[in-house]
Amino acid sequence: MNWFLILFAIFFAAEHILEYCLTFLNLRFVRQHEKEVPSYFRDKITLEEYQKSIRYTRDRAKLEIISSLAGIPVLWAMMLSGFWVRSLGHSSIVTGLIYFAVMSALFYLISLPFSLYSTFVIEQRYGFNKVTLKIWVTDLAKGLLLSMVIGIPVLSAVLWFMDRYTNSLWWLYVWILLAAVQLFVTSLFPVFVVPLFNKLTPLEEGALKEKIRALAQKVNFKMSGIFTMDGSKRSTHSNAFFAGMGKFRRIVLFDTLVKSLSESELLAVLAHEIGHNIKKHVRKGLLLSLAGSLLGLYILSLMIRAPWFYEAFGFQTPSSYAALFIFVKTSGSFLFLLEPLFSLLSRKHEYQADRFAAEALGTAEPMIGGLVKLTKDNLSNLTPHPLYSFFYYSHPTVMERITALEKT
């Protein structure tokens, strides 16, 4: 057997076993704490609400495990697809496009029942879902169109570079292309992508806007691009995010959030998002991912000429699209141990933004109040297992955030 295939199988198994063990630990931990609301929340969240959040956590975790297990045979069938993929007599780019389209469609189809179950059964059961079949179908069509408009030209160009400069610097050219696309999409995301799915409305004039203006002045933030979004169209989950760069940056508050939070709490959430902007978190994330893709493409350029690379997955002849596919599908498993590092960095950014908000407002009180409401409204897990949250959480747990805020 091919050593690369064995190595991949080991990493793949380790990744999945770890995922299941951590989920199991997390669910057991949650069950051990289900009898009593954690002390800090005792006067804020009822036992009934708390136990509902536990059931929600459990239902979602179970679905994730089942969908992950169902994906395993499909992924392996595809990974070994070299055994049955034959050239259809088209050019390498066209064959590559067909290959990727078929693979993506298969992946999508296998995930479809789980995504439907998640929205129309679990989210529905807990009163979050607002998606109608009509919204669901139009979302699907828009998403498909968007990925084709971006994906087809980019993938064609990548395959062209790989074929044209096989023996020279194709990886550098591809990286420059991908970097440009990523920069473009990240910058324009809130202006071109978000409005395809949601309506963004500039925050209306009023007492809140006045307060934001004063806050913006105080922290030297150019007051522009603060919007509310009709998140309630799809779900009652509430959230806020910061996206885009330069003059396309947007701070977006879900209308569900605006409805649930008090004025001072909203101001705190906004200050938190302004904090992400002032500390340049989007830019830092982008730089890190560009550095990662440069390294990845360079490594691929070293492997691409080795016969064991294709043989591992049964491809008879080397081809750019097969190399790209194997690379995209295997790299996640080879790198899964880095996931906690990214989570750690993301949580560091969240702490920074929280601290920024508390300092800008001169008090941590409204941020804490907002976090408690968000936790309650979204049925967030109050007692995740520390190892689980360490590995997967992009945000610190609500208790960690509150503890840190109380120290500011």
Ligand SMILES: [Zn+2]
């Ligand atoms: Zn944040």
